Amino acid sequence: MLNIEKIDKYFGQNCLFKDASLLIHPNEKIGLVGPNGSGKTTLFRLIEGTQEVDSGKIEIVNKIRIGVLRQELEESQRNLLFETIEGDPELTQLLAEQKELQKQLEENLTPPPAVTNRMGEIDHRLEEIDAFRAESRAGAILLGLGFKKDDLTQPLSAFSGGWRMRVALARLLFSRADLLLLDEPTNHLDLESVAWLEKHLANMAGTIIIISHDRGFLNRVSKITIALENHTLIRYVGSYDSYEKQRDERRRLLIKSAEKQDQEIEQIEKFINRFRAQANKAKQVQSRIKHLEKIVRVERPTKDPVAPVIRLPTPPPCAHEVLALRGISKQFGDNLLFKKQNLTLQKGKKIGLLGPNGAGKSSLLKIITSTLTPDEGSVIVGDRVKIAHFAQHTLESLNPEQTIIESAQESAPKNCLERELRTILGGFLFSGDTVFKGVSVLSGGEKARLALARMFLSGANVLLLDEPTNHLDMGARAALQKALQSYGGTLIIITHDRDLMEGVCDNFWVVGNEKVAVWEYDLKSYLEQVTDIVGESKTAILDGKTEKKTGSKLGNKELRQESARIRQVLSKATQKAKKRIAVLEKEIQTMESTLKEIEDKLADPQIHNNPDKNELKELVAQSGRLNSSLIESMAQWEDLSLEIEEHEEQAQNALAELK
Numbered sequence: 001m002l003n004i005e006k007i008d009k010y011f012g013q014n015c016l017f018k019d020a021s022l023l024i025h026p027n028e029k030i031g032l033v034g035p036n037g038s039g040k041t042t043l044f045r046l047i048e049g050t051q052e053v054d055s056g057k058i059e060i061v062n063k064i065r066i067g068v069l070r071q072e073l074e075e076s077q078r079n080l081l082f083e084t085i086e087g088d089p090e091l092t093q094l095l096a097e098q099k100e101l102q103k104q105l106e107e108n109l110t111p112p113p114a115v116t117n118r119m120g121e122i123d124h125r126l127e128e129i130d131a132f133r134a135e136s137r138a139g140a141i142l143l144g145l146g147f148k149k150d151d152l153t154q155p156l157s158a159f160s161g162g163w164r165m166r167v168a169l170a171r172l173l174f175s176r177a178d179l180l181l182l183d184e185p186t187n188h189l190d191l192e193s194v195a196w197l198e199k200h201l202a203n204m205a206g207t208i209i210i211i212s213h214d215r216g217f218l219n220r221v222s223k224i225t226i227a228l229e230n231h232t233l234i235r236y237v238g239s240y241d242s243y244e245k246q247r248d249e250r251r252r253l254l255i256k257s258a259e260k261q262d263q264e265i266e267q268i269e270k271f272i273n274r275f276r277a278q279a280n281k282a283k284q285v286q287s288r289i290k291h292l293e294k295i296v297r298v299e300r301p302t303k304d305p306v307a308p309v310i311r312l313p314t315p316p317p318c319a320h321e322v323l324a325l326r327g328i329s330k331q332f333g334d335n336l337l338f339k340k341q342n343l344t345l346q347k348g349k350k351i352g353l354l355g356p357n358g359a360g361k362s363s364l365l366k367i368i369t370s371t372l373t374p375d376e377g378s379v380i381v382g383d384r385v386k387i388a389h390f391a392q393h394t395l396e397s398l399n400p401e402q403t404i405i406e407s408a409q410e411s412a413p414k415n416c417l418e419r420e421l422r423t424i425l426g427g428f429l430f431s432g433d434t435v436f437k438g439v440s441v442l443s444g445g446e447k448a449r450l451a452l453a454r455m456f457l458s459g460a461n462v463l464l465l466d467e468p469t470n471h472l473d474m475g476a477r478a479a480l481q482k483a484l485q486s487y488g489g490t491l492i493i494i495t496h497d498r499d500l501m502e503g504v505c506d507n508f509w510v511v512g513n514e515k516v517a518v519w520e521y522d523l524k525s526y527l528e529q530v531t532d533i534v535g536e537s538k539t540a541i542l543d544g545k546t547e548k549k550t551g552s553k554l555g556n557k558e559l560r561q562e563s564a565r566i567r568q569v570l571s572k573a574t575q576k577a578k579k580r581i582a583v584l585e586k587e588i589q590t591m592e593s594t595l596k597e598i599e600d601k602l603a604d605p606q607i608h609n610n611p612d613k614n615e616l617k618e619l620v621a622q623s624g625r626l627n628s629s630l631i632e633s634m635a636q637w638e639d640l641s642l643e644i645e646e647h648e649e650q651a652q653n654a655l656a657e658l659k
Contacts, residue, residue, distance in 0.1 A: 001026050001064055001207060002047065002179065004233065007056030009042065016042055018231040020056075023620070025628050026178075027635075029201065030209045031218040031240055034228030036445075036473055040211045043228075044068065044181045047209075067177030069185055073164045076156040080147065080167055083156050084138040087171030091131055098122045129176065141170045144196040144531075145189070146356050162188040162357075173200065180208045186217055187470075190357045191496045195527040202638070213474050215240055216499035223631055230299055237595050237627060250603045251301040257605045258298040268292050298605045308449075308479040310427035313420070315461035315489035319382030320347050322462050322490050323368060325516070327377035330363055337363055340377065341516045343509070345462075347382075350484070351492045352505035354519060354526055359512040361494045365389060365464045368492075388460030390468050395447045400440035404430050404450060407439055411454035421457065427479070428453045444471040452480070463491040469500060498523070570651040577640045584637045591630045598623050 002024040009017040016039035024030065032040050045051040046058060048068050060066075067087075076083060086092050101119050105111050130137065139152055145166045151159075156167060165188040172180060186194050198220045201208055209226070212218055218225075218240040225236040225243035234250075236243040268288050275281035323345040330337045337360030345351065353361045366372035368379055369389045381387070398407060408421050425435055428449040442450065448471040455463065469477045477497065484491065484504045492509075495501050501523060508519040508526065519526055598619050601607060607616050 001061045003059040003061070005057050005059065007046070007053040007058065009039065009046065009054055015231050017053075017233075020232040022226065022233040022235060023624060024207060024209075025624055025631075026207060027205065028207050028224050028627070028631060029222050030207070030224045030226055031222035031243075032209050032211050032226050032228070033218070033240065033243065038228040040228060041183055044183060044209075044211070047179075047181065064178035065176070067172045067175045067180045069172055069182050070168045073156060073168050073171075079153050079155055080142055080170075081135055081138050081152050083167055084142060084170045084174050085134050087175040088129075088134075090176075091126075091129060091134060094122050094126055094131070098126070138170070138174050141173050141200070142167070144193070144200060145170055146193040166193070173204070176206075178206050180206060182208060182210045184212055185210065186212060186214055186496055189496055191354065191498060191501065192356050192527065192530045194496050194498065196531045199531055213469075213472065213477060214497055214499075215474055215477070216497070223634060224627065230302055237592070237599070237630070246599065250599075253600075253603050254298060254301050254605070258300045261295070261298050261605075265292065265295065296605075296609045307475045308427055308429050310456075310479045310483035311423060312456050312483050312487050313424070315487075316384065316386070316459060318347060318384040318386075318461050321345070322347050322382045322385045324380040325377065326380060328367065328374045328379070328516075329376045330360065330367065330372075330374050336514050338511070338516050339514050343516055343518075345490065345492070347490055348488070349490055349507055350505045352501045352508045352523065353492060353494045353511055354508050354523075355511035361511045362391070362466055364511060364516060365391070365466055365492065365494070368464060385462055386458070386460045387462045387464060388455045388458045389464040389466070390451060390455050391466040392470065394451045394455075395444070395471075398439050398447060398451065400438070402439050403436050404439065404442075405435040407450060408435075408453055408457055412457040413459050416457065424453050424457055427483075429476075445473060445476070448472055449476060461489040463487070463489060465491060465493040465495070467495055468493070469495060469497045498527075566651050566654050570647055573647045574644045577644050581637060581640050581644075584633050584640070588630065588633050588637065591626050591633065595623065595626050595630065598626070
C-alpha cells in the first residue's frame with residue numbers, strides 16, 4: 001500500500017535519508033524507531049506530503065486515506081461527540097448531503113429521479129460505514145481515552161490543551177483512515193487510557209505506524225519494526241524487543257562482512273603494490289585494479305548512542321514510618337477528590353499511584369509536600385525524613401542563568417564533592433565540558449534529566465515522582481527504571497509508562513471515587529478491569545477490591561452438578577478455538593523461522609552487490625507475502641485467544657456466583 005523507493009532527504013548539510021527504500025503492506029502495525037533527530041517525524045511529513053523528497057519517490061497505492069495525529073485542536077464551541085465524528089470526512093460529507101437532499105424532497109412533491117436515486121445511494125453507503133452507530137462508536141472512543149459521559153456533550157473550549165489532544169486522537173481513531181501516522185500518541189494520556197489505547201490499536205483494521213519512546217507500548221502494539229539506521233530504513237519482523245535482538249545480530253554479520261571485505265581489499269592492494277612495476281604481471285595487476293574499483297564497500301553500522309547509567313547515592317537513614325495521612329480531605333468546587341482518608345507509608349516502600357487524570361493523584365503529592373493545603377486533616381512526616389518532589393513545573397523552575405554544574409551544586413548538600421556531582425551528572429549524560437553548558441539552551445529532555453539529577457543530589461530519602469519520563473528518550477527511561485529499582489529509599493510515582501510502574505513499584509494506591517485506597521492485586525489485574533469498564537462505571541473498582549456476590553443457596557450436591565455443567569459448557573465452547581490455535585501456533589512458528597532465514601540472507605551484503613537482482617527481488621517479495629500471512633495468522637490467534645478468555649471469564653463469574 002506504500003512504497004518508498006530510493007529517497008534522499010537533506011536539511012542543509014544534514015543527511016536524513018540516503019537511497020532509503022521501504023515497502024509497507026496493508027494492516028501492518030509498525031513501530032518506527034531511531035535516535036532523536038534521525039528523521040522519524042520527517043518521514044511522517046514525507047508520507048503525508050507536507051514535505052517533499054530531494055530525490056526518489058513515495059508511491060501511495062489506490063489513493064489511500066492517511067490520518068495524522070495533530071498536536072491540538074483549535075478552540076471550538078462544538079461538543080466532543082460532534083468534534084470526534086467530524087474526524088470521518090466521508091461520513092460528515094454524506095450526512096450533510098443527505099440533509100440537503102431531504103430538504104429538497106420535503107419541498108418538492110415530485111422530486112426528480114436523480115435525487116431519489118442519490119438518496120438511496122447515500123443510505124446504502126451510510127449503512128456500509130456503520131453511520132447509524134456513529135455516536136455510540138465515537139462515545140466509546142472518548143470514554144476509553146478517559147472522558148466521562150457528561151463530558152461528551154460539553155464544548156471543546158471547556159477543556160484544557162491536554163484533553164483537547166485526547167479529542168484529536170479520538171477523531172483520528174474514528175476516522176477510518178487506511179494509514180494512521182501516530183507521533184507519540186501516549187503523550188497527555190494516563191496509564192488507564194494508554195492501556196485502553198493499546199487494546200484498541202491492536203484490534204483496529206488498517207495500517208498503523210507509531211513513533212513512541214514507550215518501549216512497552218511498542219512491544220504490545222507493533223508487529224513490525226522499521227529502524228532508521230545509517231540514513232536508510234531497515235525492516236524487522238517483530239516487536240521492539242525482537243528488533244533489538246535482530247539488530248544486534250545483523251550488526252554482528254555486517255561487521256564480520258566488513259572485516260572479511262577489508263582483508264580481501266588488503267590482499268588485492270598488496271598484490272597491486274608488489275607487482276605494479278613488473279611488466280609480466282601487468283595484466284593481472286590491471287585485472288585486480290578493475291576488480292577493486294567495482295567492490296561496493298560494506299557500510300559498517302553506526303554505534304548506538306551511549307546509554308546513560310544512573311548511579312543513585314545511598315539515601316540517609318530515617319524513621320520506619322515515613323509518612324502518615326490523617327483524615328485528609330480535598331475538594332475543588334464541586335469536585336470532591338477524597339474525604340477523610342487515612343494511610344501510612346513505610347520506609348523502603350515503592351508505591352505506584354493509579355487512577356485516571358483528574359482523580360487527584362498530583363494533588364495528593366502536593367499535599368504531602370505542603371505545596372497544597374488539605375481542606376481538613378494533616379500529613380505527619382517521620383523523623384529525619386526529607387522529601388523531594390519531581391513534577392513538570394520543576395523544569396520551569398530551573399534557573400536559566402546557571403550552568404548545569406551550578407544548578408546541580410545549588411541542589412546538593414554543601415559538603416558534596418565535585419567528583420560526586422560529576423558522577424551523578426555523568427549518569428544523566430552530562431559529562432566533560434557539557435556540565436558548563438547553560439541551562440537556557442537545554443532541550444526539554446536535557447532539562448528533565450537535569451531536574452532528576454538535582455532531585456537525586458538533594459539528599460532526600462523519599463521521592464515523589466510525577467511523570468518523570470516525559471521528555472526522556474528510550475535509553476534514559478530504561479536507565480531511570482534500573483536506578484529506581486535499585487534505589488534504597490522510599491518513593492511514590494505517577495506515570496503513564498506501564499513498564500516503569502510495573503518494574504519499580506511493589507505496592508499500588510488507587511485514587512478516585514473520593515478515596516485513596518490500597519490496591520491488593522497486581523497492576524495487570526487493575527488495568528484489565530479498568531479497560532473492560534466504560535465511562536463512569538470505572539469508579540466501581542476504585543475501592544481497592546471488587547464487590548462479592550451474595551451467597552448461593554444451592555446444596556452441596558447441586559453445587560457440584562452445576563459446577564460440572566458450567567465446565568462442560570466452557571469446554572465445548574472453546575474446543576474448536578483451541579484446536580485452531582494449536583494449528584496457528586505451528587504455522588506462525590514455521591513462518592517466523594522462514595522469515596528469519598530470509599532476513600539472514602538479506603543481511604548478507606553479497607546479495608545486494610550482485611548485479612543480478614532477481615534473487616533479491618524474489619526474497620523481498622517472499623518476505624512481503626510471509627509478513628502479510630504472519631500478520632493475518634497472528635490476528636486470528638489473538639481473536640481466538642480473546643474469545644477463549646471471554647468464555648473462561650464468563651465461566652469463572654458463573655462459578656463465583658454459586659459460592
